[in-house]
Amino acid sequence: MSYPGAVCKGLLRIILSDASMKSRNSLLGLVLFSLYLVLYGGFVLLNTFWPETMDATPFAGVNVAIWYGFGLILAAFLLAIVYGFLCKAAEDDK
Amino acid sequence: MIHNPTFMAVAIFLLFVGFTLGLSFYLGRRAKSSAGYFAAHGQIPWFVNGVAFAGDYLSAASFLGICGMIAFHGYDGFLYSIGYLAGWVVALFVVAEPMKRLGKFTFADALNSRFDSPGIKLAVGLSTLAVSVFYLIPQMVGAGALVKPLLGLDHWVGVTLVGAVVIFIVVTAGMVSTTWVQFLKGSLLVVFSAVMTVMILERGFEVDPTTPEPQTVTITADGKELINGLPLGNGPGEATLRPIGTISHLPHGEATTGPLGPIEFFSTLQQSEVVLWTSTKTTSEDGSVTTTYSPKPTPGSQVLRPGEHPKFKGIRSDQFFEKLNFLSLMLALFCGTASLPHILIRYYTVKDEAAARKSTIVGIGCIGFFYVLTLYMGLGAMTSGAMDVTNSNLAAPLLAKSMSEMLFAIISAIAFTTVLGTVSGLILASAGAVAHDLLGSFSGIKLTDHEQVRIAKIASVAVGAIAIVLGILFEKLNVSYLVGWAFSVAASANLPSLVMLLFWQGVTKQGIIAAVVVGMISSLAWILLSADTFSAVYGLPAENALVPFSQPGIVTIPLGFATLILVSLLTRVKA
Numbered sequence: 001m002s003y004p005g006a007v008c009k010g011l012l013r014i015i016l017s018d019a020s021m022k023s024r025n026s027l028l029g030l031v032l033f034s035l036y037l038v039l040y041g042g043f044v045l046l047n048t049f050w051p052e053t054m055d056a057t058p059f060a061g062v063n064v065a066i067w068y069g070f071g072l073i074l075a076a077f078l079l080a081i082v083y084g085f086l087c088k089a090a091e092d093d094k
Numbered sequence: 095m096i097h098n099p100t101f102m103a104v105a106i107f108l109l110f111v112g113f114t115l116g117l118s119f120y121l122g123r124r125a126k127s128s129a130g131y132f133a134a135h136g137q138i139p140w141f142v143n144g145v146a147f148a149g150d151y152l153s154a155a156s157f158l159g160i161c162g163m164i165a166f167h168g169y170d171g172f173l174y175s176i177g178y179l180a181g182w183v184v185a186l187f188v189v190a191e192p193m194k195r196l197g198k199f200t201f202a203d204a205l206n207s208r209f210d211s212p213g214i215k216l217a218v219g220l221s222t223l224a225v226s227v228f229y230l231i232p233q234m235v236g237a238g239a240l241v242k243p244l245l246g247l248d249h250w251v252g253v254t255l256v257g258a259v260v261i262f263i264v265v266t267a268g269m270v271s272t273t274w275v276q277f278l279k280g281s282l283l284v285v286f287s288a289v290m291t292v293m294i295l296e297r298g299f300e301v302d303p304t305t306p307e308p309q310t311v312t313i314t315a316d317g318k319e320l321i322n323g324l325p326l327g328n329g330p331g332e333a334t335l336r337p338i339g340t341i342s343h344l345p346h347g348e349a350t351t352g353p354l355g356p357i358e359f360f361s362t363l364q365q366s367e368v369v370l371w372t373s374t375k376t377t378s379e380d381g382s383v384t385t386t387y388s389p390k391p392t393p394g395s396q397v398l399r400p401g402e403h404p405k406f407k408g409i410r411s412d413q414f415f416e417k418l419n420f421l422s423l424m425l426a427l428f429c430g431t432a433s434l435p436h437i438l439i440r441y442y443t444v445k446d447e448a449a450a451r452k453s454t455i456v457g458i459g460c461i462g463f464f465y466v467l468t469l470y471m472g473l474g475a476m477t478s479g480a481m482d483v484t485n486s487n488l489a490a491p492l493l494a495k496s497m498s499e500m501l502f503a504i505i506s507a508i509a510f511t512t513v514l515g516t517v518s519g520l521i522l523a524s525a526g527a528v529a530h531d532l533l534g535s536f537s538g539i540k541l542t543d544h545e546q547v548r549i550a551k552i553a554s555v556a557v558g559a560i561a562i563v564l565g566i567l568f569e570k571l572n573v574s575y576l577v578g579w580a581f582s583v584a585a586s587a588n589l590p591s592l593v594m595l596l597f598w599q600g601v602t603k604q605g606i607i608a609a610v611v612v613g614m615i616s617s618l619a620w621i622l623l624s625a626d627t628f629s630a631v632y633g634l635p636a637e638n639a640l641v642p643f644s645q646p647g648i649v650t651i652p653l654g655f656a657t658l659i660l661v662s663l664l665t666r667v668k669a
Contacts, residue, residue: 025451026596029187036183043176044424047400048417051409055399061361065169065399066469069176073462076183080455083187087451 025087032079039075043068103503104245110507111259114278114514118263118271138273140449144456146273147440149280151178151431151457152464153229153516154236154487155577157283157509160465161493162486163403164472165339166370168396170403171472174578175465177424181431181581182461186454189432192596193441194450200523201438202531205591205610209603217610219531221587222435224614226524227560229434229580230517234565237513239487240506250566256510257562260517264525264554268547269443272518279515282508284460287467290505293497294474295359298351299366302340302479306369306389309335309483315381335387337492339481342391343367359470366394368476371483387483397476405626419643423578426647430581433588436516436523517561521554528553568631579621582647587614590654594662605662613654620646 046053046068054065138146156178163171196204202218234253241252263271312320319326324333344351345365354362370392375385396402401410408416431437441450475481475489480496482488491509495502529550590613591606621627624646625639 033187040180048409048421051401060357063398066360072176073179073466076179077458077462080186080458084455
């Protein structure tokens with residue numbers, strides 16, 4: 001397993017083992033929320049202070065504004081699935 | 095434009111509304127107690143609740159407002175899609191499970207779970223009412239916009255029609271039927287938006303060889319309407335506005351593209367040129383007011399980037415307050431969803447915390463998918479050749495009309511039920527705030543179960559009537575922009591208390607009351623004193639505004655947090 005992967009797994013193990021169900025879910029929620037906040041915050045700050053970065057077309061002739069926007073929507077859904085999966089796994093263990 | 099109703103459009107519309115009302119009436123028989131009326135006995139299956147989340151949330155602002163904004167100005171409308179969806183991340187990861195754990199019927203229940211304070215119920219009940227009424231305005235404006243092309247009726251008739259139907263739904267049945275109406279509408283909206291997107295991609299782009307010319311609408315001093323200097327009409331010596339929405343150049347000088355893939359759609363538009371429209375208003379000496387709509391050929395690369403809409407232009411300027419205005423809006427959208435009372439009460443309709451979580455995930459899936467489609471639908475409308483230059487809220491239904499009369503009828507009927515679903519949820523949240531929070535607890539009068547439901551129904555009629563009046567008054571504003579304000583008020587008044595209650599043991603009841611009151615009043619006051627309200631509502635010069643930018647969130651959300659912390663610390667010391 002890669003280094004970041006191992007770190008993530010270790011963190012999740014700590015979260016999943018050291019807390020009650022209620023606070024375990026909220027800790028996990030906060031970790032995923034922070035991750036999304038970085039992605040969303042990055043998008044908003046780029047648009048606000050460096051809007052010209054959104055004009056570039058890095059891939060398939062489509063600009064950063066569209067890729068990043070679609071990416072944020074997809075990321076929200078994927079993180080939601082991860083959260084649901086981890087919470088369910090914890091509940092099943094219990 | 096003159097919109098002539100067709101038999102098929104009217105028939106399908108009536109079928110939808112009739113079915114919705116029938117369903118509502120049938121399900122309403124089950125909801126006699128307050129637990130049934132406000133929370134559907136907590137028995138809604140999580141998947142149904144998840145789709146109902148989408149039905150509740152994807153309002154006229156999402157469907158009509160965002161599509162219209164994209165159709166008229168390009169990418170900027172999609173910023174709302176991104177912000178609206180991001181808010182669900184806060185709802186899922188921070189709010190969903192605690193809300194279910196702490197509350198019973200209303201948002202005030204959750205905030206009051208530790209304190210049993212009449213003051214909290216009063217403050218939160220009032221903020222619920224304020225947010226819901228603010229959110230109701232754009233829904234009603236959307237309803238009025240819809241009936242114009244569909245039934246050929248005036249704006250005020252559409253608003254009154256929606257108001258009457260929704261009052262009927264809420265009064266007869268409460269949360270059970272509201273949930274199923276929202277489930278039905280959420281499913282249909284997502285499915286038919288996908289169908290429309292496929293048709294947009296199949297159609298591709300086509301160059302319009304004609305040169306678009308400016309158009310004018312004059313309202314004379316005695317109230318007559320002139321189009322390009324002639325009376326409105328289709329007969330000889332009369333004129334009507336020409337539909338807009340054309341492509342002037344395609345890449346490599348092509349005349350048509352044929353079917354396009356979902357990525358190719360954007361890359362082709364990126365290299366094309368689209369005709370957008372600008373408007374200017376002039377007043378003559380005789381008192382007549384003329385609005386001139388002028389074509390503005392715009393490169394596709396400009397259409398697909400942020401910062402082209404008049405409200406977002408500031409991000410490409412050096413003016414600090416303009417940038418702050420944008421940051422403020424995006425913050426309000428992020429924080430607002432998890433503070434909307436009509437969304438929060440949906441956590442009480444499922445049986446436990448796991449169901450609350452799972453239904454939110456389903457909601458995020460449906461809502462996220464729909465928001466991806468808004469960009470296709472908006473840009474499809476922009477190039478459909480069918481838009482009404484005077485009203486951006488009509489872009490999505492008119493796009494459907496450009497494809498087929500049947501699709502137009504279905505989409506309009508769905509859009510109408512979209513309004514019904516959201517307005518039902520909002521009126522129910524308001525009714526709960528009045529009957530359960532304001533009267534049921536604060537006045538000290540002990541209401542029976544039956545009396546609570548009866549008062550909620552009376553409150554529904556009153557809030558519905560207020561919504562009808564406001565919907566008529568605010569006809570000309572883009573519905574998505576109005577919703578941005580509702581999010582600001584919700585996030586400023588409700589989020590600080592909710593988040594701090596969950597994560598800080600030091601919260602006191604005085605802290606919560608102060609934060610809700612300060613957040614609500616400061617955000618409302620900021621909006622009322624802003625440049626946008628000055629120009630669009632009061633008709634005064636925007637320069638006279640008393641606050642430096644229009645979106646309050648970046649000031650009033652932190653203010654709510656600061657108030658809560660300060661007052662909690664002060665009152666804790668006293669205790």
